[in-house]
Amino acid sequence: MENELIYVYCISDSPLGIARNVKSKDLKSLKFDDFYVMVKYVSENEFSENNFKRNLSDIQWVETNAREHISVIGMIMEYTTVIPFKFGTIFNTKAGLQKFITDYSVSLTENFHHIRGKEEWAVKVYCDRKALCDQIDKLSEKAADLEKQIMESSPGKAFLLGRKKIDLIDNEMDRICKDFGQKYFDEFKSLSESTSLNNLFPKEYTGREDIMILNATFLVSKDKVPDFKWTFDSLRKKDENSGFIIEATGPWPPFSFISIKEKPDAR
Amino acid sequence: MHDNVVDRCKDITILEVLDRVLNKGVILTGDIVISVADVDLVYLGVKLMLSSVETMEQLKSGKSIAGK
Incomplete structure (x- = not known):
């Protein structure tokens, strides 16, 4: 045919x-x-x-x-x-x-x-919750305080506080993920003309063990791209031991920043 | 990070590619275009592909699927 x-x-x-x-x-x-x-x-x-x-x-x-x-x-x-x-x-x-x-x-x-004169850059952030959990006492004041109480308590009380800490850690990890996601988004947003948030993909789609916590796209002026890359590199190095993995890809065609409006009398 | 889009594309996961080319922001027109339901179908394909890769790896490493 x-x-x-x-x-x-x-x-x-x-x-x-x-x-x-x-x-x-x-x-x-x-x-x-x-x-x-x-x-x-x-x-x-x-x-x-x-x-x-x-x-x-x-x-x-x-x-x-x-x-x-x-x-x-x-x-x-x-x-x-x-x-x-x-x-x-x-x-x-x-x-x-x-x-x-x-x-x-x-x-x-x-x-x-x-x-x-602008480029689309995609940033995905993943959290390795095990790595984050390993250093929760460094990242969460609440967890550190509770750990201190556990150390100073009798075995019985320490056991009960230990169970309390398990719940606290879960909540604190969620909060830390949210804070870090927001921090990354704000950092890249400050270097961008426009932003777009995309769906977060669960593990079954990413095939990864860590959890996607941010999937964002940024429209960056070409003259700001070096700053954008520098920010990416410095955040990646700074937080690599905290359990946060940042991936940036680009420049992509500006798929996320096109908005087509039909003229009123068309069709 | 690669500088050339063609080189870059080879290393990028299918999920990343689909995240771009099926993005909600792009033009929705044409006589035939992928709908939201079709997008779900495509992502289902990604999920099945990944789970079959996982199954293959488990088989290779001698783990039983039933024991998953």
Whole structure:
């Protein structure tokens, strides 16, 4: 079957060249009004609504295509500002894509203005609760006080206080995680133009033993990126023994900071 | 941290990639687009993939699945 559906990667407001090493991906740059859209023609066998949704249950297929989606946008992003589309955005016809561009042109221009000269950085913070628990007396005044009382008490009282401490430690670890998460968020926020909080993923999704306590994205001016990286490095080193693991990735296409508003009379 | 997005992508987990490309902030349009229910389906795939990796590792290390 001929490839006739249009898979959309991203939009730019300046002409899009296709790097030599990605030509094999059948990419095509289409121009609509003042915008340039990077697309690929895809087959109904793979991307018709039914086939596409069936493929979504195949994680290997999703992984290959999601990685390709972000790689293509990432390569274009290296030389121009782009508005990225969600993975798997497909138009049936060129006319439909043209209508979208026309209807949303004002909003697209506003978004370009908002993201130009900025980069998206993602920060995830994990807590190793065992490591945190090991040094709870250093991080929690309440736990340290209770420990002192235990040491000074008779064996019977110490036993009861010990049980009390187990509950206290749990609550204190929750509080410390919250405080550290907020601290990291505030530090990175102070260097950013915009922020976005994403869902926290449980262990079954991360495949990690530690617990995700912060999943945030920051839109950072390019001139502030060195400070952002420096802050990341210093926080990571400072807290690595406290049981907090910080991971930062970027620059990403500005997926989290696009807000498209339709013009009132469209559709 | 890598400087090149292509190199970076190779080392990044699928969860991180999906967290970006299926983010709630990106454009929701097109004649076909992944819906919230579809996103749940995709993440279910991630979970199943990870649990099968875990099962494989347990089998390799000789632990019984029943004893999990």
